Amino acid sequence: MLSSLELKVVAQILSEEASQYPELERQMATLVVQSREYTGTGVFINFRQPDPNARCGSCPDSMRLGQEVAAHLGSNKIMAGFVLYVESGEITTLEGFTYGEAWPEDADDEFEIR
Secondary structure (H helix, E strand, O other): OOOHHHHHHHHHHHHHHOOOOHHHHHHOOOOEEEEEEEOOOEEEEEEEOOOHHHOOOOOOOEEEEOOOOEEEEOOOOEEEEEEEEEEOOEEEEEEEEEOOOOOOOOOOOOEEEO
16 A cells, blocks of 8 residues: 555646546556565655556556655755656556655655655
8 A cells, every 4th residue: 555655646747747647546546565675865655556457558668757856855844855656557666765865764754755
């Protein structure tokens, strides 16, 4: 299950950078978190799409989105950026990263998307 931070970040990225691909927004309803890999300064959230009909047929083969979305995370307001990976018409990974600081443990509890 996606956390509230993950849901809001993915929704913001799609609305700002992929509004021409409404199929990607529809994928959010059925995305399943396969794994979360914490790196110390970030996290990779890997998804799987159980609905074979959810694929975005009009999307390019590979997209990297998220250049316009940032957030302040946790009680210390750590600045973070995000990249949403889309491969073969499916949302596959959300990468969250700080700019050298530790990924805050309370990132999902307190955040502000910019």
